[in-house]
Amino acid sequence: MMDKAVVRVALKTDKPAIQELTTRAFGQEDEARIIRRIETDGDAQLQLVAEMGGRIVGHVMFYSVGVREKLGAIGLGPMSVDPWVQRERIGTMLVNAGLTMMRDGGAPIVFVLGHDWFYPRFGFNAQATEPFTSIYKGPHFFGLRFRHGPPMSGELIFPRAFGP
Ligand SMILES: CC(C)(COP(=O)(O)OP(=O)(O)OC[C@H]1O[C@@H](n2cnc3c(N)ncnc32)[C@H](O)[C@@H]1OP(=O)(O)O)[C@@H](O)C(=O)NCCC(=O)NCCS
Numbered sequence: 001m002m003d004k005a006v007v008r009v010a011l012k013t014d015k016p017a018i019q020e021l022t023t024r025a026f027g028q029e030d031e032a033r034i035i036r037r038i039e040t041d042g043d044a045q046l047q048l049v050a051e052m053g054g055r056i057v058g059h060v061m062f063y064s065v066g067v068r069e070k071l072g073a074i075g076l077g078p079m080s081v082d083p084w085v086q087r088e089r090i091g092t093m094l095v096n097a098g099l100t101m102m103r104d105g106g107a108p109i110v111f112v113l114g115h116d117w118f119y120p121r122f123g124f125n126a127q128a129t130e131p132f133t134s135i136y137k138g139p140h141f142f143g144l145r146f147r148h149g150p151p152m153s154g155e156l157i158f159p160r161a162f163g164p
Pocket residue numbers: 025026077078079080081082085086087088089090091092093113114115117118
């Protein structure tokens with residue numbers, strides 16, 4: 001029988017495994033590079049990993065999003081689950097755990113640019129992004145509002161890691 005996946009906060013020692021997993025899950029190195037850059041620029045807010053039988057099989061990153069100034073908005077991504085254990089709800093566990101921590105920590109809103117077959121199940125929707133402007137706006141850009149309050153509108157400034 002397969003071990004059960006456990007979600008925990010990522011440690012410094014997990015970094016090589018996170019890089020390897022992200023590169024494998026996306027089939028390219030761009031997202032692993034984005035993770036490194038988010039970290040070195042000081043934009044990371046939280047990283048969780050899913051561990052199974054001593055192996056890192058999933059990862060999710062949460063980072064700061066600026067709106068005029070830092071008002072607590074958060075972005076989700078990159079995230080990945082090992083191709084061998086996808087569709088076993090590990091991604092769901094990671095997102096649920098991370099969103100709970102973000103909400104409990106007082107984050108007003110979380111944004112994600114991602115699959116429309118994955119994020120809406122957590123409450124992410126297009127409506128929450130309507131008052132904001134962003135270069136990422138489009139059919140795959142979603143928001144999840146946890147509480148009423150700033151930021152309510154404005155231009156979203158994403159970490160330089162996502163830049164051109
Ligand atoms: C997106 C990703 C993190 C999802 O992780 P996961 O652990 O496989 O997802 P879950 O098992 O929690 O899936 C939950 C639901 O999402 C949907 N879903 C997940 N993978 C899907 C797929 N490949 N195609 C269609 N729907 C999918 C399903 O409805 C699934 O529920 P079900 O299995 O009961 O039908 C994973 O597929 C991945 O790492 N992909 C490569 C990297 C990537 O695209 N990252 C996200 C960038 S936005």
